[in-house]
Amino acid sequence: MLKKFLATASVVGLLAGAAHAVEIDNYLAAGDVGGDYDEVYPLAEEMDYDGGAVAGTLSFGFGPSAGSFPTGNVLLFITATGVEFDGALDGTEVGGVTTSVISNGGQSGASSVTFLISGANSCADVAAPGDSTCFVKLPVILTGSDVTVSVGLETDAGADVDNTNSDTRVSRKLIELLPAFAIAIDEDTGTTTADLIATNGPFTDFTGSSDNILGTYDVGPNSGDYGLVNTDLASTDVDALDVDAVDLLLAGTMDAFEAGDVLFDGVSADDIDATADEATYDATVDFAGGALDVQVVPDLATAIARSDYDLTVTVTPAVGSNLISGTTKTASLQSIDRNGTQVTFPWTQTQTLGASSGASSVFRIGNLDNADTGAVFVEVKNASEAGYVNPGITQLASSIDGNGEFVVNSAGIEAAVGNYGRGDIEFTVEAEPDTLTGRQFVVRNGVIQQVIGGNVDQDVNN
Secondary structure (H helix, E strand, C coil): CCCCCCCEECCCCCCCCCCCCCEEEECCCCCCCCCCCCCCEEEECCECCCCCCCEEEEEEEEECCCCCCCCCCEEEEEEEECEEECCCCCCCCEECCCEEEEEEECCCCCCEEEEEEECHHHCCCCCCCCCCCEEEEEEEEECCCCEEEEEEEEECCCCEECCECCCCCEEEEEEEEECCEEEEEEECCCCCEECCCCCCCCCCCECCCCCCEEEEEEEEECEECCEECECCCCCCECCHHHEEEEEEEEECCCCCCCCCEEEECCEECCEEECCCCEEEEECHHHCCCCCEEEEEECCCCCCCCCECCEEEEEEEECCCCCECCCEEEEEECCCEEECCEEEEEEEEECHHHHCCCCEEEEEEEEECCCCCCCCEEEEECCCCCCCCCCCCCEEEECCCCCCCEEEEEHHHHHHHHCCCCEEEEEEEECCCHHHEEEEEEEEECCEEEECCCCEHHHHHHC
16 A cells, blocks of 8 residues: 655755855744754655655755845746656745746646746845745655755846856755665674584584684664664654564574574574575564674584685565565675695595596695694595495594605595595695695506696685
8 A cells, every 4th residue: 555654854954056056955844844954864765656655745945145136036946856746836835935936847747847936035045954034845756766956046037046047056965765774794803713623523613712703793773874764754763663574594504503503692593404504593683783793503513614604684674664675685704714724635536436447546745844744634525425424524644744745545545434436525634734735646557647736825825
């Protein structure tokens, strides 16, 4: 159902134009309602602007920049954008002068009009916003864009009045359409790192310095340069009554948190789905609650994956609100890292699978530092062998000697993790990336078919 909001839009004070040009301010007569004189009126862009649903009176005052207007007849040229006239004008829309009649335009649905006025010399200059003695009050329908008005005057003989005329106008924005809701999503700057040497096994918990916080969200009424956005032309601010739901969706690897937890401002997620890689939460109670944490709690049994995380916040307006659409924002939160160095080798094969073609892989990790590394682990990331049971992160060696190397082939990998067939495998070494090299040699019938040089740090950053 279309609704009309019959009120007066408060508009801005002095409108900038040429030096010593006509001055314009908002005009609030006795009984009118509206916002601050000296600010653009902020109005929600999510309202129903079709079919005359948002209508009201656009009021503004005008006066000379110095001295007085002429005593004779004066033409007052007005063009508005973002509105159309709600019915045909009849000349009574101009006040504070002796007489006012329509000279041109002013039809219903139009947005330009020329008034022929007399007694304009009684219009006082605008000493302060809101004290105009001459004014214009236009019945308008808003069409869904920012509202501006341009004004010029000239004598009926065609002479400029106060450096304005039909073509040279003083203009200013009166109403600005803005989002009703403000959503902020920020990454956490603290450490969130899965620990290779966690008590219950590699990466089953975070390091001691980690805060487990991925970031924050803040959702509430939009407040910009002009104050809170309004839901009508009667200065009604957006508030919680305009909100039906605030839905959060955290996307990222959830394997270690499905049996653990994801917390939104300390409250458990409504649903955590490791298969869908997402956690959801109804945050309606958090509307206008300030910046609130998104935190993850591992189950202390499942290895925490390296993963990026995105948060999507969706605000849905209430049925009784003047807002007919909501808003959605998606932004990145902090990623979860693992300590140590990881390098993934794609498209590898076990000894069993490679036997049929005579292919085998040799994996070499070199230690460029003169100190021993920590332990070396391997994990199968995906597998082609039907029924394969993944053992998870498996230790292959306790260290790599200083300036030494660690070498293992397909047979050694299969002995450690089983026959996965074909898949990608990831090595993890307790060492810094710039101290390691890591390469796969593909060998077929005694011939090395692929050798790639470089170090892990170069791979990660290039």
